[in-house]
Amino acid sequence: MIDFLSSILDALVAVTLIWAILRALKNLFRGPAQTFVGAGKSRSPAHPAAGGQMVRDPVCGMFVSTELSHRLQEDGKTVYFCSEKCLESYQKSATNA
Ligand SMILES: [Zn+2]
Structure with missing residues (x-):
């Protein structure tokens, strides 16, 4: 039972990590193009x-x-x-x- 719980926890941590990475990537692709244009x-x-x-x-x-x-x-x-x-x-x- 404890094994089962800890494997669920591991999965949660992995999902959270992937989500954070995807978010960071999205920001990378979205952000820069707009901030620079015409900026100076x-x-x-x-x-x-x-x-x-x-x-x-x-x-x-x-x-x-x-x-x-x-x-x-x-x-x-x-x-x-x-x-x-x-x-x-x-x-x-x-x-x-
Ligand atoms: Zn040159």
């Missing part, structure tokens, strides 16, 4: 909370938002850059190689 200048540029998707700038390696970055269409796909400088140097290295 003082945030660190590497902060992953910007609107859109975070993608890697192939030149300097920093992460940029697909909504805020400089873009280049190449072979049907889009490449994203943190700045015009990175875009230019990418184009140069592409034509040289």
Whole structure:
């Protein structure tokens, strides 16, 4: 009987844990996109909370938002850059190689 009770307790703890994790995940997916958009200048540029998707700038390696970055269409796909400088140097290295 005590075994039975403690296994119920274990199950409850597991359910509570899963519920808490799911809740945290939901907040993660919901929160950031809204808080950043239009928000401003003082945030660190590497902060992953910007609107859109975070993608890697192939030149300097920093992460940029697909909504805020400089873009280049190449072979049907889009490449994203943190700045015009990175875009230019990418184009140069592409034509040289
Ligand atoms: Zn860059």
